[in-house]
Structures are given as structure tokens and as C-alpha cells.
Amino acid sequence: MRLKPKAQPPVENKMNRDHKFITLERIFKNGFVNFGRNIWLAIAAMAMMAVTLTILLFAIVANATFSHTISDITSHIDVSVYLKDEVTDEQRSSLIVELKQIDNVQAVGYTSKDQALKNYRAQNIDNPELLAAISETDNPLPASLVISPKDPNKLDTIKDYLDKPEIEALQSDPTSYSGDRKAAIDKIAKATQFFRQAGIIGIIIFIIISMLIIFNTIRMTIFNRRDELVIMRLLGATPGYIRGPFIVETMLYGVVAAAVSLIVCGGLFAVASSTLQASSLGLLDIKYSSDYFSNNLWLILTAQILAGIIIGAASAAIATRRYLKLK
Amino acid sequence: MILLDRVTKTYGQESALERVSLHVEPKEFVIIVGQSGAGKSTLFKLLTREEKPTAGKIIVGGMDYDKLKDKDVPLLRRKIGVVFQDFKLLANRTVAENIAFALEIAGLPTAEIKHTVPKVLDVVGLRGKENNYPKELSGGEKQRVAIARAIVRQPKILIADEPTGNLDPKHAFDVIKVLEKINQFGTTVLLTTHNQEIVNYLKRRVVTIKDGKVISDRAVGKYKL
Numbered sequence: 001m002r003l004k005p006k007a008q009p010p011v012e013n014k015m016n017r018d019h020k021f022i023t024l025e026r027i028f029k030n031g032f033v034n035f036g037r038n039i040w041l042a043i044a045a046m047a048m049m050a051v052t053l054t055i056l057l058f059a060i061v062a063n064a065t066f067s068h069t070i071s072d073i074t075s076h077i078d079v080s081v082y083l084k085d086e087v088t089d090e091q092r093s094s095l096i097v098e099l100k101q102i103d104n105v106q107a108v109g110y111t112s113k114d115q116a117l118k119n120y121r122a123q124n125i126d127n128p129e130l131l132a133a134i135s136e137t138d139n140p141l142p143a144s145l146v147i148s149p150k151d152p153n154k155l156d157t158i159k160d161y162l163d164k165p166e167i168e169a170l171q172s173d174p175t176s177y178s179g180d181r182k183a184a185i186d187k188i189a190k191a192t193q194f195f196r197q198a199g200i201i202g203i204i205i206f207i208i209i210s211m212l213i214i215f216n217t218i219r220m221t222i223f224n225r226r227d228e229l230v231i232m233r234l235l236g237a238t239p240g241y242i243r244g245p246f247i248v249e250t251m252l253y254g255v256v257a258a259a260v261s262l263i264v265c266g267g268l269f270a271v272a273s274s275t276l277q278a279s280s281l282g283l284l285d286i287k288y289s290s291d292y293f294s295n296n297l298w299l300i301l302t303a304q305i306l307a308g309i310i311i312g313a314a315s316a317a318i319a320t321r322r323y324l325k326l327k
Numbered sequence: 328m329i330l331l332d333r334v335t336k337t338y339g340q341e342s343a344l345e346r347v348s349l350h351v352e353p354k355e356f357v358i359i360v361g362q363s364g365a366g367k368s369t370l371f372k373l374l375t376r377e378e379k380p381t382a383g384k385i386i387v388g389g390m391d392y393d394k395l396k397d398k399d400v401p402l403l404r405r406k407i408g409v410v411f412q413d414f415k416l417l418a419n420r421t422v423a424e425n426i427a428f429a430l431e432i433a434g435l436p437t438a439e440i441k442h443t444v445p446k447v448l449d450v451v452g453l454r455g456k457e458n459n460y461p462k463e464l465s466g467g468e469k470q471r472v473a474i475a476r477a478i479v480r481q482p483k484i485l486i487a488d489e490p491t492g493n494l495d496p497k498h499a500f501d502v503i504k505v506l507e508k509i510n511q512f513g514t515t516v517l518l519t520t521h522n523q524e525i526v527n528y529l530k531r532r533v534v535t536i537k538d539g540k541v542i543s544d545r546a547v548g549k550y551k552l
Binding site: 018019020022023026227228230231232233234235236237238239241 | 375377398400401402403404405406409411415416417418428429431432433434435436437476
């Protein structure tokens with residue numbers, strides 16, 4: 001072998017694009033190799049990350065479910081106006097026309113006395129006592145108008161109109177505003193808000209814990225491999241070449257954690273969704289959660305992997321900056 | 328090739344090197360002698376830029392260390408071959424992989440690495456040991472692997488810090504002969520040692536350091552303290 005300096009141009013002149021690509025390839029390769037070597041050390045970090053990503057997943061699904069539940073209930077809110085038997089068809093028609101002119105009114109439906117009786121019988125078909133109570137007298141149920149509001153939280157204009165004395169005179173019973181339902185919706189909305197905030201705080205806390213555990217894992221790895229790292233430095237490895245594999249390795253933690261989390265959650269939805277449905281007292285639609293999960297599986301998987309990679313890369317970047325002596 | 332101009336390095340109150348000036352021509356073979364603690368290792372660390380001098384100027388291979396940015400340090404280290412007393416080989420890599428390591432870091436293609444490694448094994452006389460692990464080698468062989476790793480990138484300068492310090496006389500001379508051979512190929516060699524026999528055998532320029540100062544610099548020196 002000829003060792004004359006002129007025989008070859010200096011190494012750094014050859015650091016063209018090809019060499020950069022080779023270096024990047026080696027960084028990834030070394031990252032994978034180190035991941036294999038440190039897998040036992042990395043298990044705690046990966047487990048913690050999987051927990052974090054699972055919480056993130058549940059937060060996303062729960063958020064979607066709460067929103068779904070709220071919109072589901074709100075769409076069923078309406079205002080029922082019970083009409084006296086003496087109200088004529090004309091009075092009723094003009095009442096409907098006037099109601100439809102109110103801003104917040106989406107639609108006005110009419111239920112006749114006969115229809116009300118049919119509905120009542122259909123609803124209480126399993127309860128012979130209630131059925132008997134009705135058949136004894138001559139249909140006591142009033143005809144009614146059912147007003148569907150555009151925004152169930154702004155019923156004031158409708159209420160003002162219905163409370164006018166001349167309109168009130170037409171009504172047999174006080175107007176029903178689905179009052180109890182509205183209160184329930186408000187409660188759910190407040191609960192949703194609370195869970196959202198708690199979820200965000202919880203996620204942040206878990207991300208911080210994950211990162212701290214990753215820091216520690218990297219610190220131990222650096223300690224285990226200190227000889228190699230010193231040699232790399234002395235042989236002229238660039239800081240990027242030394243740090244890169246750590247970052248790749250930790251990104252792999254994220255990918256593994258995402259996969260584990262997804263499998264666990266998928267299994268949970270498959271096995272336990274009926275149990276969960278029962279325990280949620282019908283307040284939440286767990287079937288919807290389960291469907292949401294399976295319909296958005298790829299989106300969720302991508303989000304989980306991305307979150308895992310970002311958490312991993314960020315912690316590795318900080319930890320190597322802090323613990324690696326690169327000069 | 329190497330120029331040190333009144334270089335001083337102090338650690339706190341203690342001064343490890345004091346106004347050391349040294350000029351090494353290309354292709355020269357220079358031996359730095361001195362007892363432990365004389366400042367040889369500090370000099371070595373200054374040349375590899377592990378440490379910065381407190382005062383004075385260092386120029387190696389045309390690179391002025393004052394103007395060197397942090398990001399240029401890896402390039403500087405690739406230009407200088409280094410050999411350590413404790414070999415600094417990677418225990419979990421074979422001989423060939425240890426040598427390839429230096430080329431991987433420099434970003435050379437794998438095909439070129441496979442082509443180059445056997446050649447450099449020939450130079451240090453370790454053909455046939457490429458698949459052995461460092462623990463299967465004698466001290467002298469380990470040091471020759473380290474030298475192979477240092478020269479595989481064809482540096483213009485090779486600095487060897489007590490490369491024979493951990494070796495018995497026979498192996499020490501094997502190592503020294505490899506260094507002579509590399510010098511004959513045109514590489515500037517800077518060797519630190521406190522082994523009298525080696526100094527007297529080599530009959531090269533000897534720079535003696537004592538208490539951080541150059542006390543003698545002879546063209547063909549003998550060991551003297």
C-alpha cells in the first residue's frame with residue numbers, strides 16, 4: 001500500500017453528497033444496531049412511552065365520544081306547546097306560521113290528539129295499567145306543536161313569543177322546554193370541558209415523565225458506551241455522527257411504544273366495550289368510541305407513531321446535548 | 328508540518344507546559360522524551376485539540392488552531408493519525424471492524440473500506456488476524472491494530488503517545504519498526520516515550536521535556552534526562 005500523501009486527496013474533499021448519504025445511512029444503521037443491543041435497558045422507557053401514548057389515544061377517543069354524545073342529545077331537544085281542545089285549525093295554522101318566522105326556529109311539527117294517543121299507547125305497550133287509565137276516559141291528551149330550535153341554548157325568543165298572553169291562552173298546559181335534558185347537556189358539556197383540560201394536563205405530565213425516563217436511559221447508554229464514544233470523538237467523528245444513532249434509537253422506542261399502545265387499546269375495545277358500555281350508565285356511547293377507533297385506525301396509528309417519534313427524538317436531542325461530551 | 332510557538336498550558340495554578348516552542352518538518356520523525364508528568368500528554372492533547380492552550384500558537388498541517396472552529400475539529404482529527412498507550416480499541420469489534428471504524432466515521436463507501444482495510448493490515452503485519460477480537464491479541468498486536476487504524480486514512484501526521492508503554496521489549500520494537508516504516512512512506516511521526524532503548528535505537532531527533540519546558544532538542548539524540 002502506498003501511503004504517500006499525494007496519492008489521494010484529503011478525506012474532507014470527498015465529503016460530497018454521496019458521503020453525506022453514506023453517513024446518514026450509517027447513523028440509521030448504528031441506531032438500529034444500538035436499539036437491538038440496549039433493548040433491555042430501553043424497556044422501561046418504551047413501557048412509559050406506551051402508557052403516555054395510550055393516554056393520548058384515550059383522550060382523543062373520549063373527546064370524540066363526548067362531542068358525539070352532546071350533539072346527539074342536542075339534536076333531540078325541542079319545545080312542546082300543548083294546545084287546548086278548543087283551538088281551531090285556523091288559529092293553529094297562524095300560530096305555526098308565526099312560530100316559523102322566529103329566528104331560532106328550525107321546524108314546527110304538529111301532533112294531533114289522535115296521534116298523541118297512538119304515541120302514548122305505543123310508548124306504554126308493556127304497561128297495561130297505564131293503558132287502562134287512558135282508555136277509561138275520552139282521550140285526555142292534548143294536541144301539540146313540536147318546535148325544533150336551531151340553537152337549543154337560545155330559547156328566549158321562542159319563550160317570549162309563547163308567553164304572550166294571547167298565545168298562552170291557547171295552551172292547555174305549561175310549555176315543555178325539555179328542561180331536564182338541557183340541564184343534563186350543560187352538565188355533560190361542563191364535564192367534557194373538565195375532561196379535556198384534565199386530559200391535556202395529564203398528557204403533558206406523562207410526556208414529561210416519559211422524557212425523564214428516556215433521559216435516564218440515554219444517560220446509562222452513554223455511560224455504558226463511554227469508551228466507544230471517546231474513541232469516536234478522537235477519531236474525528238462529527239457531533240452529528242455521534243448523536244444521530246441515539247436519536248434514531250429513541251425514535252424506535254416511539255414506534256414500538258405506539259404499536260404496543262395500539263394493540264392494547266384495540267384489544268380493550270374489542271373485549272371490554274360491552275362491559276364499559278354498561279358501566280357508563282348510558283351516558284356515553286362506548287360503541288361510538290369503538291367505532292371511532294376502528295374507523296380512524298390508520299389516522300390514530302399515524303398520530304401515535306408521530307407522537308412517539310417526536311417525543312423520542314426531542315428527549316434524545318436534549319439528553320445527548322446535556323450528557324454527551326462532544327468536543 | 329507542526330509548529331508550536333511559546334505554548335503555555337496551565338491547569339488552575341499549576342502549569343503543565345511553559346512556553347514550549349517546537350518546529351517539526353514534513354516527513355520528520357521526532358521523539359519527545361520526558362518522565363511521567365513532564366507534560367508529554369498535555370502536548371499530545373493540545374495537538375489533538377482535546378485541550379486549548381492557555382497561551383501561544385499551534386499550527387498543524389497548515390491549520391491555525393486559533394482560527395479553528397468547533398465544527399472543524401473533527402476534520403482536524405481525521406487529518407492526524409493518533410495512537411494511544413492504552414490502544415483504545417473497541418472490544419466488541421474485530422480487528423478489521425476496528426480499522427474500518429475510522430473510515431466509517433469519515434463517510435467512506437463500504438466498498439472502498441473493504442478494499443483498503445486488508446492493505447493496511449499488510450503494512451502492520453496483521454494479515455490473517457482480521458476476524459480476531461482485541462482480547463485474542465497480544466499487546467503488541469493490539470497496538471499494531473491501533474496504528475493501522477490511525478494510518479488507514481493516510482494522514483500526513485501520526486502522533487503516538489507512549490505506544491510502547493504497556494508492551495514488553497520485543498513487542499515494543501515490533502511497534503517501533505512499524506512506525507519507522509510509516510515514516511519512510513512519508514508520514515510525519517511524533518512519538519512520545521520514556522523508553523531509553525527505543526530512543527537510542529531510533530537515532531532520530533529527540534526533544535526532551537522536563538517540568539513543562541523543552542530542555543534539549545538534538546538532531547540525532549540520545550536518551551538523557
